[in-house]
Amino acid sequence: MCSRDAAPPCRPTRCASGLTRDLARTCIERGVKKAQELGFKVAVAVVDEAGHLVVCERMDGALWVTPEIARAKANAAAGFRATTLDLEDRFTKRMLFADNVATLGQYEFVFGRGGVPLVEDGHVVGAVGVSGAVPADNDHLIADAAAGHPQVPKSH
Numbered sequence: 060m061c062s063r064d065a066a067p068p069c070r071p072t073r074c075a076s077g078l079t080r081d082l083a084r085t086c087i088e089r090g091v092k093k094a095q096e097l098g099f100k101v102a103v104a105v106v107d108e109a110g111h112l113v114v115c116e117r118m119d120g121a122l123w124v125t126p127e128i129a130r131a132k133a134n135a136a137a138g139f140r141a142t143t144l145d146l147e148d149r150f151t152k153r154m155l156f157a158d159n160v161a162t163l164g165q166y167e168f169v170f171g172r173g174g175v176p177l178v179e180d181g182h183v184v185g186a187v188g189v190s191g192a193v194p195a196d197n198d199h200l201i202a203d204a205a206a207g208h209p210q211v212p213k214s215h
Contacts, residue, residue, distance in 0.1 A: 077179035077180065077182065077184040078105070078107050078108070078113060078177060078179075078184040078185040080113060080114065082177070083105040083113040083114040083185070084114055086103070086105050086114075086177065086187050086205045086206060086207075087103050087105060087114055087115075087116050087205070089204055089205045089207070090103035090187060090189055090201050090202065090204065090205030091103060091116065091118060092204075093200065093201045093204040093205065094118065094189075094191075094192060094201050097192065097197055097200070097201065099191060099192035099197060099201070100118045100119065100120035100121040100122075100191055101117075101118055101121055101125060101129070101189050101190060101191035101192050101198070101201060102115065102116065102117040102118070102121050102125035102126040102128070102129040102189070102190050102191055103115070103116055103129060103187065103188070103189050103201070103202075103205055104126060104129035104130040104132075104133045104187070104188045104189075105133065105177070105185060105186070105187050105188075105205075106130065106133040106134055106137050106185050106186055106188070107137070107184065107185045108137055108183055108184055108185050109137070110133075110134040110137050110138060110166055112130060113185065115129065115130060118191075121191045122191060124190075125190040125191040126190075127167075128169055128173075128188075128190035129173070129188040129189050129190040129191075130167075130188055131167040131168055131169035131188065132169045132171065132173045132174030132186075132188030132189065132190065132198070132202070133174050133185075133186040133187055133188030134166050134167060134168050134169075134174075134186070134188070135168040135169060135170055135174050135186075135188075136174030136175055136176050136186035136187070136188065136202075137176060137183065137185055137186035138166070138168065140176055140183045140211070140212070141176065141211060142174060142175050142176065142199070142202075142203075142211060143169070143170055143171060143172055143173055143174035143175075143188075143199070144172045144199050146170045146174075147170050147171055147172055150170050169188075171195050171198075172195035172196060172198050172199040173188055173189040173190055173192075173195055173198030173199055173201070173202050174186055174187070174188045174189075174202060175187050175199070175202040175203050175205070175206040175209065175211075176206065176209060176211050177206050177207075177209065178206075178209040178210065178211060178212065181212055182212070183211070183212065186206070187202045187205040187206045188202060189201045189202040189205065
């Protein structure tokens with residue numbers, strides 16, 4: 060239920076995600092274009108801010124498992140509101156925590172490079188995940204391009 064009509068002192072919250080299917084498709088197209096420029100066959104997944112899949116595409120020739128990995132990277136980026144490049148650095152020192160979070164509930168998280176939040180008006184509205192461009196630095200480059208090179212807000 061939207062709290063837009065709530066009486067003060069309640070602060071209004073965003074009622075609907077800024078992530079549309081059209082925006083998700085645009086991200087996929089940018090990611091595929093960047094992967095082609097770099098010579099990789101990848102999967103690109105776009106999730107909303109709650110980790111629900113909006114669109115996923117696996118390029119011809121990409122490994123069958125890449126869509127699952129791409130979605131798990133996107134889940135991590137959306138859930139933690141940070142790139143998985145940052146999360147990889149953060150969790151390298153806290154492997155037990157990362158291992159426990161990776162299988163939390165029904166969500167799957169991958170903290171390796173290749174997940175980048177989608178930012179609209181300073182808010183994380185979802186994330187892009189990429190898998191298949193070894194080494195994973197290339198997954199990150201592709202995901203960042205797909206997400207439009209966002210300025211990720213510092214949330215925690």
